[in-house]
Amino acid sequence: MIPSAVLVHVPDVEKGLEWYKKAFPEAVPIYHSDIDFTVLDLNGFSIEIVQADEKVGAGKSGSVIYWYVGNLSAALAHFEALGAYLYRGPMEIESGLSMCQVEDPFGNLIGLRGKAT
Template structure:
């Protein structure tokens, strides 16, 4: 019946500018359709779309967050912050060997990351001593 999430869509004030930021963050190319108002990036099999924010769906932090599974939590978080994202929540220890956090992108939307963190594991082991 269900085969997976088709796409993640961010509602933003400037879809092209948002697509450019995410293109830099994920280090991938932007896909532009025949309609020049729509842009997306493809990360693995997942499409991330950018749509003009409006009265029905403004940009912001009110609800759903897509969490990306990452191989190096520390590097991804540092990259996001270097490109202008702001740590919003976490990092939190999931107690399963990985950590999670949310960052706010420059357009006011949240991105979540889940993955192993050498830095966090080291800090937590120092607390145990």
């Protein structure tokens, strides 16, 4: 099995999509007109910004996807400049890497993992 997508639940899809486009500038927006839905394609992996509802709300409640970054400090500064804030860490882990979590403006967590240079 290979991961293919992450669904990020937000209270306002339009605002969420605009924020995530800035947060992941290398992702390519792909519009699916048949279902009126835009996904952000990141090297074949889809970041899908979807409407939070009564079954799955926005916010932190368990699973966190970690993104590998070449420079953890620079990545953290990038997300903070967009309005995310440091939620947990940074903390040292294996092989000279560090990790942290940031909280997006919608209450969701984004994990970052990489060299703490």
